[in-house]
Amino acid sequence: MSSLLELYQEIIIEHSQFPRRSGRLPEPTSSTSAKNPLCGDLVNIDVKIEDSIIKDISCESSGCAISTAAASIMAEEVVGKEINAAIETCKKFITSLKTGDENLSDTTELKVFCKVSEYPTRVKCASLSWQSLLKVLENLES
Amino acid sequence: MAKSLLKEQHTESLNIKADFPLLVRQPSLVYLDTASTSQKPQCVIDALVSFYETSNANAHRGVYKLSNKASNCLEDARSCIASYLGAQSEQEIIFTKGTTESLNIIAKSFLKNRLNSGDRILLGGAEHHANIVPWQVVARETNSVIDYIPILEDGSLDISSIEKLISPKTKIISIAHTSNILGTTNAIKEITNIAHKYSIPVAVDGAQSVSHQEIDIKELDCDFFTFSGHKAYGPMGIGVLYARSEYLEEMSPFLTGGGMIEEVNLDHSTYVSGPQKFEAGTLSIADAHGLATAIQYIQNIGLDKVANHERSLTEYAEQKLNKIEGLNLIGPLSNRPAPIFSFTLDGIHPHDIATILDDQNIAVRAGHHCSQHTMKRFNINATIRASFGIYTTYSDIDALVDGIIYAKKLFNK
Ligand SMILES: Cc1ncc(COP(=O)(O)O)c(C=O)c1O
Numbered sequence: 203m204s205s206l207l208e209l210y211q212e213i214i215i216e217h218s219q220f221p222r223r224s225g226r227l228p229e230p231t232s233s234t235s236a237k238n239p240l241c242g243d244l245v246n247i248d249v250k251i252e253d254s255i256i257k258d259i260s261c262e263s264s265g266c267a268i269s270t271a272a273a274s275i276m277a278e279e280v281v282g283k284e285i286n287a288a289i290e291t292c293k294k295f296i297t298s299l300k301t302g303d304e305n306l307s308d309t310t311e312l313k314v315f316c317k318v319s320e321y322p323t324r325v326k327c328a329s330l331s332w333q334s335l336l337k338v339l340e341n342l343e344s
Numbered sequence: 345m346a347k348s349l350l351k352e353q354h355t356e357s358l359n360i361k362a363d364f365p366l367l368v369r370q371p372s373l374v375y376l377d378t379a380s381t382s383q384k385p386q387c388v389i390d391a392l393v394s395f396y397e398t399s400n401a402n403a404h405r406g407v408y409k410l411s412n413k414a415s416n417c418l419e420d421a422r423s424c425i426a427s428y429l430g431a432q433s434e435q436e437i438i439f440t441k442g443t444t445e446s447l448n449i450i451a452k453s454f455l456k457n458r459l460n461s462g463d464r465i466l467l468g469g470a471e472h473h474a475n476i477v478p479w480q481v482v483a484r485e486t487n488s489v490i491d492y493i494p495i496l497e498d499g500s501l502d503i504s505s506i507e508k509l510i511s512p513k514t515k516i517i518s519i520a521h522t523s524n525i526l527g528t529t530n531a532i533k534e535i536t537n538i539a540h541k542y543s544i545p546v547a548v549d550g551a552q553s554v555s556h557q558e559i560d561i562k563e564l565d566c567d568f569f570t571f572s573g574h575k576a577y578g579p580m581g582i583g584v585l586y587a588r589s590e591y592l593e594e595m596s597p598f599l600t601g602g603g604m605i606e607e608v609n610l611d612h613s614t615y616v617s618g619p620q621k622f623e624a625g626t627l628s629i630a631d632a633h634g635l636a637t638a639i640q641y642i643q644n645i646g647l648d649k650v651a652n653h654e655r656s657l658t659e660y661a662e663q664k665l666n667k668i669e670g671l672n673l674i675g676p677l678s679n680r681p682a683p684i685f686s687f688t689l690d691g692i693h694p695h696d697i698a699t700i701l702d703d704q705n706i707a708v709r710a711g712h713h714c715s716q717h718t719m720k721r722f723n724i725n726a727t728i729r730a731s732f733g734i735y736t737t738y739s740d741i742d743a744l745v746d747g748i749i750y751a752k753k754l755f756n757k
C-alpha cells in the first residue's frame with residue numbers, strides 16, 4: 203500500500219464523512235474554537251467535565267478529511283477519561299504526528315494518523331482539534 | 345480526431361519543456377502551479393550565472409570598465425522591459441522586488457500624499473491580498489474609505505457599476521489585469537476610459553497577465569502597471585513598477601539611502617529624479633538581467649504563439665473539467681480568458697485533493713490563494729487551483745483529470 207493510501211485509510215474517510223460526537227453540546231463546561239488559516243479548517247469543541255472526568259464532548263468541524271476525522275476520533279478517544287489521562291493521550295498523539303512513532307498510540311484509529319508525519323503540510327490539519335482540547339484541559343488543571 | 349491533430353501540432357510547435365531544466369530533470373512532475381511561480385528556462389538561469397561570471401560589479405558607482413558593464417546591463421534590462429510593456433520611455437520603469445512591493449510604492453509614495461480624510465479608493469472585488477492590504481494601510485492612516493467593484497457570478501467585474509461607485513472623492517482605481525483565482529481578464533481599457541473622464545489614475549496589477557498575452561500600456565492607457573519577474577519565467581526577487589512619468593515625478597521616495605540622492609547635507613538631502621529615486625541601495629542587477637532575458641525568451645517564441653497555445657490548453661481543460669461530475673468551476677464555465685482554473689469538488693476538501701494529486705506528482709495549489717474575500721464572494725473556504733504556462737502540455741491536463749477521478753474514487757464519490 204502506498205503511504206498515501208495508508209493515510210487515507212477507510213478509517214479516516216469514514217470518520218470524515220460520518221463524524222462521531224459532532225455538533226454542539228447544550229450545556230458545556232468549557233468551549234473552544236480553533237482555525238487553520240492555511241486550509242480554512244475550523245473546529246468548535248465543547249466539553250462537559252464533572253469530577254475531573256470528561257462526561258461529554260462534541261466537535262463541530264468544517265475542513266479537510268484529515269482534520270474532521272482527527273476531531274471525530276479524538277472525541278471518541280477521550281470521552282469518559284479523567285482529565286490527566288486525556289492530557290496524556292493528547293500529548294502522545296501530537297508527538298506521534300510529528301515523529302510517526304506508532305508505539306505512542308494505543309488504538310488502531312490513532313495509529314492511522316502516524317502516516318501524517320510523512321506529509322508535513324498536513325500535520326496541522328490532524329493536530330488542530332487535539333491542540334485545542336489540550337489547551338482547554340491544561341487550563342482546567344492549572 | 346481534430347483535437348488530437350491539434351494536440352500534436354502544438355506539442356510539436358512548442359516543444360518548450362526541453363527549455364526548462366527542472367522539468368527535464370523531473371519528467372514525471374506535472375507542474376500546474378505557474379500562477380504561483382513559473383519554472384525558469386535554461387537561458388534565464390544562464391543569464392544569472394553569466395552576469396556573476398562576467399559582469400559583476402555595482403552599477404552607477406564606479407568609473408571603471410566593469411562597473412560600466414554592470415550599469416549597462418541594468419539599463420539594457422530597463423529598456424527591454426519598457427519596450428515590452430510599450431512604455432513611453434525607460435525612465436518610467438522602476439525595478440522592485442515584485443508586484444507586492446510595486447503596489448506598496450504606489451499606495452505609500454503616490455496615493456497617500458494625495459489622500460484627505462473622507463477620500464475613496466476603488467478596488468476590484470477579487471483582488472490578491474497584495475492589491476488590498478497596502479490600500480487598507482494608507483486608508484487607515486488618512487481616514488479614507490475603500491470601495492469594491494462587485495464580481496458577477498461568472499467571475500467578471502461589474503464594469504457598469506463603476507460610474508456609480510466613483511465620486512469626486514475617488515483618488516485611485518486599482519485592479520488586477522488577470523485574476524489569480526477566477527481566470528478572468530478585466531477590460532482595463534474600458535476602466536481607464538471611465539476613470540480618466542474624472543481624472544482618476546488607474547493602477548493595474550499585471551502579475552498574472554504579463555507573459556501570457558501582449559501588454560501595451562499605451563493601449564491600456566493605465567497610469568501604473570506592476571508585475572513580478574518570477575511569474576513570468578524570470579528570477580525571484582525582481583519585479584517592475586511602471587509609473588506614467590508625470591506621476592513618477594510627483595511621487596515621494598519609498599526607501600531612502602544611497603543611489604537615490606542628488607546631494608546629502610547633514611540636515612537634509614535632495615533626491616535624483618527618474619526611476620532611481622525609488623531604487624535606493626544596491627539593486628539585484630543579475631535578476632534584472634535575468635528578467636530581461638526571460639522577456640526576450642517569450643518574445644522569441646512569440647506572444648501570439650504563447651497565447652494561442654495557452655488558449656488551446658484552456659479550451660481542452662475546460663471541456664475535460666466540465667465533464668467531471670461534482671466538479672464546480674469558479675468563474676467562467678467557458679471561454680475562460682486566462683489559463684487559471686479554480687474549482688471545488690463535492691464532498692472532498694481541496695487540501696485532500698492536493699495531497700492525493702501530489703502523491704501522483706501533480707503540483708496544484710489548494711487554499712484561498714491570498715484572496716479570502718473572493719472565497720467569501722463564492723461562499724467557499726478554499727479551492728484547488730491548476731494554472732498553466734508555456735510548458736504545459738495536454739498530457740499534463742490528462743494527468744490532472746485522471747488524478748481527480750482517482751481522488752473521487754478514494755472518497756467513494
Ligand atoms: C494577482 C496577483 N497580484 C499580486 C501577487 C503578488 O506577487 P508577488 O508575491 O510576486 O509580489 C500575486 C501572486 O500570487 C498575484 O497573483
